[in-house]
Amino acid sequence: xxxxxxxxxxxxVKFFFIIFKIIGxxxxxxxxxxxGSRFGNIFRTKKSIINNLEKSKILxxxxxxxxxxxxxxxxxxxxxxxxxxxxxxxxxxxxxxxVDGKENLEKIKNGKKPVVFISGHFNNFxxxxxxxxxxxxxxxxxxxxxNNVFLNKNMExxxxxxxxxxxxxxxxxxxxxxxxxxxxSNSIALMIDQRVTEGIRINFFGDLASTTTIPxxxxxxxxxxxxxxxxxxxxxxxxxxxxxQPIDINSGKSNEEISIHLNKILEKMILKNPDQWIWTHxxxxx
Numbered sequence: 695x696x697x698x699x700x701x702x703x704x705x706x707v708k709f710f711f712i713i714f715k716i717i718g719x720x721x722x723x724x725x726x727x728x729x730g731s732r733f734g735n736i737f738r739t740k741k742s743i744i745n746n747l748e749k750s751k752i753l754x755x756x757x758x759x760x761x762x763x764x765x766x767x768x769x770x771x772x773x774x775x776x777x778x779x780x781x782x783x784x785x786x787x788x789x790x791x792x793v794d795g796k797e798n799l800e801k802i803k804n805g806k807k808p809v810v811f812i813s814g815h816f817n818n819f820x821x822x823x824x825x826x827x828x829x830x831x832x833x834x835x836x837x838x839x840x841n842n843v844f845l846n847k848n849m850e851x852x853x854x855x856x857x858x859x860x861x862x863x864x865x866x867x868x869x870x871x872x873x874x875x876x877x878x879s880n881s882i883a884l885m886i887d888q889r890v891t892e893g894i895r896i897n898f899f900g901d902l903a904s905t906t907t908i909p910x911x912x913x914x915x916x917x918x919x920x921x922x923x924x925x926x927x928x929x930x931x932x933x934x935x936x937x938x939q940p941i942d943i944n945s946g947k948s949n950e951e952i953s954i955h956l957n958k959i960l961e962k963m964i965l966k967n968p969d970q971w972i973w974t975h976x977x978x979x980x
């Protein structure tokens with residue numbers, strides 16, 4: 695039964711991808727927001743978003759239901775923009791994205807020392823790895839496969855062809871691939887905002903949250919610098935991506951100490967535009 699549901703979801707998404715491509719990037723993004731904000735509650739409940747918001751103790755300036763609606767609308771925009779990632783890759787839509795910190799990417803490329811890029815699921819997060827690879831940096835990204843096997847195959851095609859050709863699947867085999875890439879001096883990019891069963895529980899917005907230690911392990915073992923990156927949506931259809939200078943945070947710190955530091959960086963990113971983060975990841979669930 696689950697496979698039937700997954701297949702129907704796949705057909706529906708493919709249908710919308712065709713519609714989105716026909717009407718063009720800006721109209722598709724706006725339509726995606728409308729669909730997500732009006733009907734997204736069917737797939738990702740507003741209640742889960744509000745519950746997580748309350749756990750974080752973040753104060754917002756407007757109604758929580760409206761906040762949740764905006765988060766779901768952003769989900770819709772991201773989905774609607776997938777058919778246009780190829781156009782972003784080959785600069786047909788380059789006017790819609792600005793990169794603050796190009797000099798830092800150039801420094802990393804010329805330095806030829808691998809770094810660890812970290813971020814979270816903000817806005818069209820796929821654009822971050824794309825811009826890093828387009829800058830000439832040898833990069834491998836870590837991803838979590840979708841539960842829907844039909845959609846996952848399609849998404850993997852998009853990711854390897856237009857986002858970053860070197861994709862590493864989360865898991866034990868992925869750990870080996872990470873090590874192989876680092877030995878080749880390839881940088882690693884990963885999201886640190888999802889709940890992970892194999893992580894540790896440390897402070898995140900004032901409460902204990904499941905946190906991955908993978909970036910900390912890489913930083914310590916290979917003496918890699920840390921590079922936080924963030925992308926925000928401006929004026930609905932435009933993006934601004936921020937690339938920090940490489941940071942040396944090893945200095946004998948433990949995996950837990952480094953992971954606490956990374957959570958603090960993530961908190962600052964989220965606070966910049968709270969409704970532009972994907973709040974359905976329950977980081978605090980035990």
